Amino acid sequence: xxxxxxxxxxxxxxxxxxxxxxxxxxxxxxxxxxxxxxxxxxxxxxxxxxxxxxxxxxxxxxxxxxxxxxxxxxxxxxxxxxxxxxxxxxxxxxxxxxxxxxxxxxxxxxxxxxxxxxxxxxxxxxxxxxxxxxxxxxxxxxxxxxxxxxxxxxxxxxxxxxxxxxxxxxxxxxxxxxxxxxxxxxxxxxxxxxxxxxxxxxxxxxxxxxxxxxxxxxxxxxxxxxxxxxxxxxxxxxxxxxxxxxxxxxxxxxxxxxxxxxxxxxxxxxxxxxxxxxxxxxxxxxxxxxxxxxxxxxxxxxxxxxxxxxxxxxxx
Amino acid sequence: xxxxxxxxxxxxxxxxxxxxxxxxxxxxxxxxxxxxxxxxxxxxxxxxxxxxxxxxxxxxxxxxxxxxxxxxxxxxxxxxxxxxxxxxxxxxxxxxxxxxxxxxxxxxxxxxxxxxxxxxxxxxxxxxxxxxxxxxxxxxxxxxxxxxxxxxxxxxxxxxxxxxxxxxxxxxxxxxxxxxxxxxxxxxxxxxxxxxxxxxxxxxxxxxxxxxxxxxxxxxxxxxxxxxxxxxxxxxxxxxxxxxxxxxxxxxxxxxxxxxxxxxxxxxxxxxxxxxxxxxxxxxxxxxxxxxxxxxxxxxxxxxxxxxxxxxxxxxxxxxxxxxxxxxxxxxxxxxxxxxxxxxxxxxxxxxxxxxxxxxxxxxxxxxxxxxxxxxxxxxxxxxxxxxxxxxxxxxxxxxxxxxxxxxxxxxxxxxxxxxxxxxxxxx
Numbered sequence: 001x002x003x004x005x006x007x008x009x010x011x012x013x014x015x016x017x018x019x020x021x022x023x024x025x026x027x028x029x030x031x032x033x034x035x036x037x038x039x040x041x042x043x044x045x046x047x048x049x050x051x052x053x054x055x056x057x058x059x060x061x062x063x064x065x066x067x068x069x070x071x072x073x074x075x076x077x078x079x080x081x082x083x084x085x086x087x088x089x090x091x092x093x094x095x096x097x098x099x100x101x102x103x104x105x106x107x108x109x110x111x112x113x114x115x116x117x118x119x120x121x122x123x124x125x126x127x128x129x130x131x132x133x134x135x136x137x138x139x140x141x142x143x144x145x146x147x148x149x150x151x152x153x154x155x156x157x158x159x160x161x162x163x164x165x166x167x168x169x170x171x172x173x174x175x176x177x178x179x180x181x182x183x184x185x186x187x188x189x190x191x192x193x194x195x196x197x198x199x200x201x202x203x204x205x206x207x208x209x210x211x212x213x214x215x216x217x218x219x220x221x222x223x224x225x226x227x228x229x230x231x232x233x234x235x236x237x238x239x240x241x242x243x244x245x246x247x248x249x250x251x252x253x254x255x256x257x258x259x260x261x262x263x264x265x266x267x268x269x270x271x272x273x274x275x276x277x278x279x280x281x282x283x284x285x286x287x288x289x290x291x292x293x294x295x296x297x298x299x300x301x302x303x304x305x306x307x308x309x310x311x312x313x314x315x316x
Numbered sequence: 317x318x319x320x321x322x323x324x325x326x327x328x329x330x331x332x333x334x335x336x337x338x339x340x341x342x343x344x345x346x347x348x349x350x351x352x353x354x355x356x357x358x359x360x361x362x363x364x365x366x367x368x369x370x371x372x373x374x375x376x377x378x379x380x381x382x383x384x385x386x387x388x389x390x391x392x393x394x395x396x397x398x399x400x401x402x403x404x405x406x407x408x409x410x411x412x413x414x415x416x417x418x419x420x421x422x423x424x425x426x427x428x429x430x431x432x433x434x435x436x437x438x439x440x441x442x443x444x445x446x447x448x449x450x451x452x453x454x455x456x457x458x459x460x461x462x463x464x465x466x467x468x469x470x471x472x473x474x475x476x477x478x479x480x481x482x483x484x485x486x487x488x489x490x491x492x493x494x495x496x497x498x499x500x501x502x503x504x505x506x507x508x509x510x511x512x513x514x515x516x517x518x519x520x521x522x523x524x525x526x527x528x529x530x531x532x533x534x535x536x537x538x539x540x541x542x543x544x545x546x547x548x549x550x551x552x553x554x555x556x557x558x559x560x561x562x563x564x565x566x567x568x569x570x571x572x573x574x575x576x577x578x579x580x581x582x583x584x585x586x587x588x589x590x591x592x593x594x595x596x597x598x599x600x601x602x603x604x605x606x607x608x609x610x611x612x613x614x615x616x617x618x619x620x621x622x623x624x625x626x627x628x629x630x631x632x633x634x635x636x637x638x639x640x641x642x643x644x645x646x647x648x649x650x651x652x653x654x655x656x657x658x659x660x661x662x663x664x665x666x667x668x669x670x671x672x673x674x675x676x677x678x679x680x681x682x683x684x685x686x687x688x689x690x691x692x693x694x695x696x697x698x699x700x701x702x703x704x705x706x707x708x709x710x711x712x713x714x715x716x717x718x719x720x721x722x723x724x725x726x727x728x729x730x731x732x733x734x735x736x737x738x739x740x741x742x743x744x
Contacts, residue, residue, distance in 0.1 A: 010323065040322060167734070
């Protein structure tokens, strides 16, 4: 009998349902590979259960707060349980877009112009009186407003006129303590996964998303048929090689290990911009990492098993 | 007990019929509904205050059912339901102005079964139905298995907006929808009651476009103030009426009824036979015995008084604690108050925080078929918590909401909000 692997999923984040779908597929794949699988929800019983069950490794299929922000990673390190995916610091850096975008721009990785607002800046400092400065600060309309700390595009609004900005900010701040306003780049939306299964990080073929609604939001992401995907993305060789280079640079810069998914948009002039980096990519039927892995002949079961082996074998 | 973090999967996932994919379930909602810390004050569930139903009266009714009617109570019964119980329903209906004969009635397993059976006999995938928006979550669930396209008509303080309904019907044309589903009294979740004028208008439109109307009336007899409103069925015998014993007696017996024109009733009967052959004769006899005396009337009066006090407690607490930006309906009966907050405020996103503060509610999106509309609204059930708990729960909820509104006000003070966001909207 092979090792015992805890698959962590669910939790109280707003991405609970997505995580349960990811988790179930991961657990099935590991079971099929012969592992003893312990599917666990994140409840107040999680730590006692991990202590009594003593799994050999944990597969993190959590998305959103606590799963992707370094919290669960810190807990697992404290308990001495090896886990899949990036560590505490990389998770925390990638989770907060206001931090990761700053790192990108300081390291010559193109990212759309942006400003960050915390709820406290509005409540305590009168920042709402300066909203008129925002469009110029990010290069004009249209722009996009989103929570700085949320995955899965929850609370994201595209804004085309000044009078929509306040409402969009209030909406984004319903999901977390800070929001970013970012220049909207019209172009090809890409997800570029980086995978390290023991031979060093490899960039997988970029996946292109075309949302039928025009906005790749939460519903487009998780409703089959609402988005068309192209693997590999329809890019010129020059642009594709630049996109791949940037994905690798982001992965390395943030200190990711095992896996990451870098979301980008390629502007009409061919310039790729990095939007964000996900450290716990979705593993559902419509998720992008499995799609990209499949394109290079790595099936879902193999992908999951090899990621689990990275944790079990203590490989960074 | 360790190990409650364990997840058990559905091994049969992927083998279910496509229609089950349309039946909405929200893992988030289930999770929060299951949040059962004893210090949480729940405004989430619409559970009747069953402790007010005298156990001794129910015990004797149930004992009589077995002792005096055992051979019937424990046997299969008729699919329509026992004539004696249907006789009692005829009398109950007469008291609210509806003339019906026993032959016009089928007893169902709660009104919920009637919703399922009606959807089954009327709906093919893609058919259009019209409901109030927001509407009863259980009806949306029952209908969704038959894969209709649901059009929601908004409400104001007079109930369903019949001007909007008229426009929708004009666009759909004659027989353009399979039915119109409405809860005219103390609507769930809206808490509003359809005015007499709107009732007449709704029936006129239904007749003009030749579309059946389903009138769901679970709360009609739980009126605290205002005058009795004639049911739609009293105004038009083509209306399909759904009644229930759940609120005037007890939901545990699972007894409801449907009154409909004969041909429709015939189809409901066929569907009912396929579903369960017949309802529980034991439960039906127990209800017959309970309603044979007059004590049930005092119990119902008492229940209505208790719910009325709780409604008052909730409205007073809302008035005292809730911020000026909030608006809510003032129900004249039933179980629910519907609260609307400024458009940006996402009450679904706020729910985890509310639970941390020891109070819970149902976010408004649960009552819309798209699962998106209504996120700035919430349904507060006042039926189950005591007045003291209601006051405390509203105080806690106000704290949570207030924190978010500080942000809203900061924008308002800065003059950063468009006029459309500061204008007061009509509730519900």
